[in-house]
Amino acid sequence: MSIRIGFIGLGDIANLHIQGLQRIEGADIVAVYDLNRDKAVNAAERTGAQVMDSAEQVLDPERIDAVYICTPQFARGNLEETAALRGIHLFVEKPLGLDLGEVRRKEKAILEAGIVHSVGYCLRYLDTVQQARAYLQDRKPHLIQAYRFGGTHPAEWWHRLDLSGGHLVDAATHQVDMIRYIAGEFSEVEGKFGRVSFDRMQSKGTIYDAGAISFAMEQGAVGSLTESCHSAYHIASDVKVFGHDFFIHLSGNGFGLTIVDDTGDETFTSALDPYFEQSKAFVEAVKTNTQEPILSSYSDGARTLAFTLAANRSAEQLNPIRLSP
Numbered sequence: 001m002s003i004r005i006g007f008i009g010l011g012d013i014a015n016l017h018i019q020g021l022q023r024i025e026g027a028d029i030v031a032v033y034d035l036n037r038d039k040a041v042n043a044a045e046r047t048g049a050q051v052m053d054s055a056e057q058v059l060d061p062e063r064i065d066a067v068y069i070c071t072p073q074f075a076r077g078n079l080e081e082t083a084a085l086r087g088i089h090l091f092v093e094k095p096l097g098l099d100l101g102e103v104r105r106k107e108k109a110i111l112e113a114g115i116v117h118s119v120g121y122c123l124r125y126l127d128t129v130q131q132a133r134a135y136l137q138d139r140k141p142h143l144i145q146a147y148r149f150g151g152t153h154p155a156e157w158w159h160r161l162d163l164s165g166g167h168l169v170d171a172a173t174h175q176v177d178m179i180r181y182i183a184g185e186f187s188e189v190e191g192k193f194g195r196v197s198f199d200r201m202q203s204k205g206t207i208y209d210a211g212a213i214s215f216a217m218e219q220g221a222v223g224s225l226t227e228s229c230h231s232a233y234h235i236a237s238d239v240k241v242f243g244h245d246f247f248i249h250l251s252g253n254g255f256g257l258t259i260v261d262d263t264g265d266e267t268f269t270s271a272l273d274p275y276f277e278q279s280k281a282f283v284e285a286v287k288t289n290t291q292e293p294i295l296s297s298y299s300d301g302a303r304t305l306a307f308t309l310a311a312n313r314s315a316e317q318l319n320p321i322r323l324s325p
């Protein structure tokens with residue numbers, strides 16, 4: 001059995017998903033739309049899909065069974081709700097948006113419709129991350145330290161705080177989500193952000209170049225996440241989890257895992273392609289009409305977004321923010 005897939009937004013991330021889907025049996029990309037028609041035509045040439053004139057045209061249940069929404073977070077409109085109302089299964093990229101109220105409204109529509117829903121927190125699909133999660137299942141961390149240092153996205157929208165939400169909301173969200181996935185839920189967050197280098201360079205963008213976020217977790221652990229999208233000489237994305245009788249280090253975006261405890265010191269490296277694994281799970285979920293293979297639901301994505309938006313808000317208000325369970 002084949003499923004028919006539509007794409008809305010055909011930028012960098014969509015192209016990675018297309019490459020993955022082309023290796024999965026029974027996944028046919030049949031309809032594509034991008035505001036920039038050249039990008040849609042290019043994708044159509046590689047997939048044999050039909051180029052559509054609007055997102056609305058893609059979201060036709062006669063045409064597709066599932067849709068990948070890969071437009072940036074400021075450009076999703078009501079696409080997710082439309083897909084849900086029409087019974088079209090949904091894959092949507094992270095972050096889910098920039099307004100939590102709107103995202104919660106979409107979540108309700110998606111859950112009520114009973115469609116399969118998956119959000120692009122692809123690192124959850126790494127075997128190393130799975131192993132860290134299993135290891136922590138019955139252990140209690142007391143401290144978490146995470147960071148993400150690297151560069152900027154080339155697109156103009158990414159450099160505008162009102163369109164991307166900044167590096168924490170858009171990129172370091174993967175580390176926030178990884179913490180939630182392996183170590184439990186956050187209860188409080190406080191963020192501080194700066195623009196030292198961007199200001200010196202008179203950058204027209206409005207995003208911060210660095211952030212320092214502290215947090216508390218429901219189970220009592222505390223921790224911090226620091227991030228910079230202006231770090232040319234040190235690129236790293238790690239999560240470290242400390243307990244009184246163990247230490248876990250997920251390095252390189254989760255591809256590396258070190259576990260240290262009284263049985264010794266072991267290191268693992270993932271050879272998986274998380275985008276491919278994520279799409280494989282999504283296609284399987286759609287084919288079997290069950291949410292089970294999906295590791296990041298729409299509700300998961302909403303909860304990770306709630307943390308990052310609260311960190312931004314806390315910096316504006318100069319106050320820590322409690323997160324609702």
Ligand SMILES: NC(=O)c1ccc[n+]([C@@H]2O[C@H](COP(=O)([O-])OP(=O)(O)OC[C@H]3O[C@@H](n4cnc5c(N)ncnc54)[C@H](O)[C@@H]3O)[C@@H](O)[C@H]2O)c1
Pocket residue numbers: 008009010011012013014033034035036039055070071072073075076093094095120121122153155170
């Ligand atoms: N999961 C991941 O690891 C990961 C990695 C990169 C990007 N992303 C996310 O994917 C999304 C897109 O990022 P990207 O890197 O592909 O960006 P991009 O700028 O490369 O591509 C975005 C595409 O969307 C199109 N677009 C914009 N508004 C549109 C609209 N209203 N209708 C149709 N098309 C529209 C643009 O023309 C462009 O082709 C972002 O939310 C980003 O955070 C996720």
